Amino acid sequence: MLRAVELGERSACYATRVRFPGCGLLADSFASDLVELESTSEGLFRVGREGVQQVLTPRDRKVELIVFADKTLALVRSALGPAALYPLLDDTYMAPAEAVLMDLDGTSVRSERFWMWVIERALAALMGDARFALAPEDEPFVSGHSVSEHLQYCIDKYCPGRSLAEARRHYYAITHREMDEIAAGRGRIDAFEPAPGLKEFLLDLKGRGLKIGLVTSGLREKAWPEILAAFRRLGMGNPLEFYDAIITAGERLTPGQTGTLGELAPKPHPWLYAETAAAGLGISREQRGRVIGLEDSGAGVVSIRLAGFAAVGIGGGNIEASGTRPLLRAYCPDLATTLPIILGR
Numbered sequence: 001m002l003r004a005v006e007l008g009e010r011s012a013c014y015a016t017r018v019r020f021p022g023c024g025l026l027a028d029s030f031a032s033d034l035v036e037l038e039s040t041s042e043g044l045f046r047v048g049r050e051g052v053q054q055v056l057t058p059r060d061r062k063v064e065l066i067v068f069a070d071k072t073l074a075l076v077r078s079a080l081g082p083a084a085l086y087p088l089l090d091d092t093y094m095a096p097a098e099a100v101l102m103d104l105d106g107t108s109v110r111s112e113r114f115w116m117w118v119i120e121r122a123l124a125a126l127m128g129d130a131r132f133a134l135a136p137e138d139e140p141f142v143s144g145h146s147v148s149e150h151l152q153y154c155i156d157k158y159c160p161g162r163s164l165a166e167a168r169r170h171y172y173a174i175t176h177r178e179m180d181e182i183a184a185g186r187g188r189i190d191a192f193e194p195a196p197g198l199k200e201f202l203l204d205l206k207g208r209g210l211k212i213g214l215v216t217s218g219l220r221e222k223a224w225p226e227i228l229a230a231f232r233r234l235g236m237g238n239p240l241e242f243y244d245a246i247i248t249a250g251e252r253l254t255p256g257q258t259g260t261l262g263e264l265a266p267k268p269h270p271w272l273y274a275e276t277a278a279a280g281l282g283i284s285r286e287q288r289g290r291v292i293g294l295e296d297s298g299a300g301v302v303s304i305r306l307a308g309f310a311a312v313g314i315g316g317g318n319i320e321a322s323g324t325r326p327l328l329r330a331y332c333p334d335l336a337t338t339l340p341i342i343l344g345r
Contacts (some may be wrong), residue, residue, distance in 0.1 A: 020053075020054065020056070020065070020067040020072050021067070021068070021069075021070060021071050021072045021088070021090070022071070022072040022087075022088030022089055022090055022091075022305075023072070023088070023326060023327065024090075033058055033059060033323035033324070033325055033326055034056040034057065034058060034065075034323065034326060035056065035057050035058070035059065035061070035323075036054060036055070036056055037055040037056070037057060037064065038055070039055060040055055040064045040066060040075050041064060041075075041077060042083065044075075045066045045073075045075075051068050051069065052066055052067070052068060053067045053068060053069060054066075054067040055067070058298060058302075058322055058323035058324045058326075059140075059321070059322060059323030060140040060141065060298055060318075060321070060322040060323060060324075062076070062077065062145075062268050062298065062299060062302065062322070063075065063076050063077075063268055063302050064077070065088065071087060071088075072087070072088040073085050073086070073087060073088065074086045074087070074088050074302070074306055076268050076269055076302070076306070078149065078269075084269060086269075086270060086306045087306075088305060088306065089288075089305075089308045091305075091310045091311075091329055092288065092289035092310075093289055093290075093291075093292055093309070093310035093329060094289050094290065094344075095341065095342065095343060095344025096290075096342065096343045096344045097210060097290055097291060097292045097342045097343070098210065098211065098283075098287065098290040098291065099210060099211040099212070099213065099244075099277065099281050099283055099290065099291045099292075100205055100210055100211070100212050100213070100291075100292055100293075100294065100342060101213045101215055101273055101276055101277060101291065101292070101293040101294070101304065101309065102212065102213065102214055102215065102293075102294045103215055103216065103293075103294060103295045103296060103297065103300045103314075104214055104215065104216035104218065104223055104226060104227065105143070105216060105218065105226070105296075105297075106143070106195075106296035106297060106314070106316060106317045107195060107294050107295060107296045107300075107314050107317075107335075108194070108195055108198055108214065108227075108230065109192050109193065109194060109195060109198075109226045109227070109229075109230045110192075110193040110194070110195055110316075111191060111192050111193070111226055112143045112317070114188065114190070114191040114192070115143070115218075115222075116134065116139070116142050116143060118171060118174050118175055118178065119134070119142050119147075119150050119151065119154065119171065120132065120133060120134050121170075121174050122151065122167055122170040122171040122174055123151075123154050123155075123158060123159070123167070123170075125170040125174070126155075126159065126162055126166060126167050126170050127158065127159050127162075132158070134154070138153075138154070138157070139318055139321060140298060140318045140321045140322045141153040142154065143297055143317070143318055145217060145266055145267060145268075145299050146217050146218075146249055146266035146267075147168070147171060147218070147219065147222070148164060148168065149266065151164060151167040151168060151171060152164055154167075155167060172221075175221070175222060176221075178191070179221075179225055182225070182229070191229075192225070192226045192229040192230060192233075193230075193233075194230040194233055194234055195314075195334070195335060196334055196335070197334060197335050197336045198230065198234065198335060199234040199236060200336070201335040201336060201338075201339070202236070202242070204339065205342075206242070208343075210342075211244045211245075211281045211283075212242075212243055212244055213243065213244060213245040213246070213247065213276040213277065213280050213281050214227070214239075214243050214245070214246045214247070214276075215247050215272050215273055215276050215293075215300075216247070216248050216249070216272075217249050217266035217267045217272065217299070217300075218248060218249060219248060219249050220248045223248045224248070227239045227246070244280065244281055245276050245279075245280025245281050246280075247272050247275055247276040247280055249266050249272065266299075267297070267299040267300050267302070267303035268298075268299040268300075268301075268302035268303045268306070269303060269306070270303055270304075270306035270307035270308075271307075272303060273293060273303050273304050273307035273309065274307040274308075277291055277307065277309070285308065288308045288309055291309045291310070292309060292310045292311075292312060292329075292341070292342055293307075293309050293310065293311050293312070294311075294312050294314055294335070294338060295311060295312075295313060295314065295317075295319070296313065296314040296315070296316055296317025296318075296319065297317045297318055297319065297322070298317075298318055298319050298321070298322025298323065298324035299322070301313060301319060301322075301324040301327050301328060302324060302327065305327050310329045311327060311328050311329060312328060312329055312330050312331070312332060312338050312341055312342075313325065313328045313330070313331040313332065314332060314333075314334065314335065314338070315331070315332065315333040315334065319331070329341065
């Protein structure tokens with residue numbers, strides 16, 4: 001049963017109850033987050049041809065799910081590089097977890113509003129309009145992805161044809177200025193706030209011997225000050241000595257090692273989470289059922305699931321707006337309420 005919903009000048013169908021490999025049977029309330037398409041965006045897969053039963057996409061349309069009788073493939077599109085196909089594996093999680101993979105922005109540190117403000121100011125500088133402001137509906141597209149994808153989205157919407165390279169220059173000039181101000185104690189004191197209960201949550205996991213990996217699509221120069229600020233605020237010492245692995249876009253912060261990922265393969269691609277688990281924590285594919293990921297963004301949820309792990313959503317981000325709740329094992333209001341799922345209580 002399908003119900004038509006208008007999306008601008010075109011109509012789409014929202015599946016009200018579906019079952020597909022890699023996700024299982026969805027309740028009506030969650031299935032309505034998925035839009036049914038006739039084909040993938042580039043036309044490579046079409047419903048009714050070569051075994052394709054459905055093509056589904058969440059509301060933010062950052063991934064397209066191609067459903068066959070025995071498998072589901074995920075087509076991840078990128079504003080900066082070619083599209084990529086990944087299998088959507090079944091959630092095989094069995095508590096208690098041996099490793100927890102945690103997102104940085106929003107999940108561990110509340111900083112998304114600050115970074116969206118930086119993007120807004122970068123676009124204002126690019127357009128020469130000091131009054132420019134992002135619209136509320138932009139949020140799913142300017143959080144959770146890479147800096148370049150955030151900026152490209154804004155350029156496409158607000159100033160088509162302008163240079164991404166120039167937008168990046170404005171973004172990093174503002175970032176460096178703001179970081180210097182924050183470090184000197186003159187900047188925005190609300191920029192980086194540890195998530196409620198972060199210290200108690202991390203110490204609980206550590207005390208139980210669980211491996212902990214920290215994952216972000218942000219570049220090192222953006223991510224590292226956040227991590228340091230949060231740990232200093234909590235009196236937890238050096239993050240490199242606490243986490244078992246820290247992966248940023250472009251560099252792995254595990255002591256003595258370098259990373260391989262750049263901004264062409266950020267979330268929702270699986271590689272940041274896959275690298276954290278495999279290279280950072282030494283977890284094999286056979287152990288994936290003992291790993292769980294925590295995210296507050298739709299892009300991060302897709303990234304965790306395509307890496308082969310179970311995903312738990314954390315409230316306060318853009319998961320609901322993005323339409324990715326159907327991919328979650330559970331949706332929790334905060335870190336503390338994820339513990340029963342992680343520990344199997």
